[in-house]
Amino acid sequence: MTEPTPAESFATPRVAAGVLFFDAEGRILLVRPSYKPGWDLPGGYVEIGETPTQAAAREVQEELGIKPPIGALLVADWAPATGEGDKLLFVFDGGELAAEHLERIELDPAEIAGYAFHDPDLVDTLLIPRLARRIKAAIDARSQAATLYLEHGDPYRGALPN
Template structure:
């Protein structure tokens, strides 16, 4: 391409797609149950996690959100999943979501739920987690569990019809 055909840098940057970016955690207890949280600002259940703040990287976000939402201050382990969600009627921009391994805690670990944003938490079996997480987050769980088992990071892509 000829240099004269290129957009000026500011125009080129403005033409690029923007995306929502978030990070979450897979946390299990010694009985193999998965921690899921029920937000009060939308239907459905989710992993501990949230939107990455300006000046923060995905790993920092995952640790901060786990602490804010559950009261658990844990070292966050390796990346398990990178998820890409295409824009849709439910989501006007693409979304990138990172899922990190937050490890395993003893059965009965106390959760200090962030009441400003969350209604409830549950430790659930894998099957129960798929039902609660639904089509938006279920594929991330399946990929995260596989990545935790074999050490291979997964990439998940799709379109969400309901958030």
């Protein structure tokens, strides 16, 4: 058996980007994908040659049919998943969706079965735990005008486990 080269030992994560949008009441926009159960943020995987912000903008346009501005990075989450391998997930600030964008939402039924605005206090009941932690961290980051680094949806506190 040959030893792997250094490059063969490098992580090659799947990279995805989502956007956290709000309405005028401070509720968050969640989409219901048509290809999997549950709620999620608008967004998806980064394609070859794209930046995470380009992927986020493309996915929002594909899923919701709108082109709102994509704001600052709120969280970067190292979140490997069983059966999917290493993943690096970005959440960007979409801010409050303007009325002009809300009026033009047109779902792609191949990707999105529905959307709704939800009170942020409900994310624990609406989402899988890791995604709920990521969204709560993104909301916190937005309130602090900061960017947070997460591992598995939890803020990294600067100390590696034993």
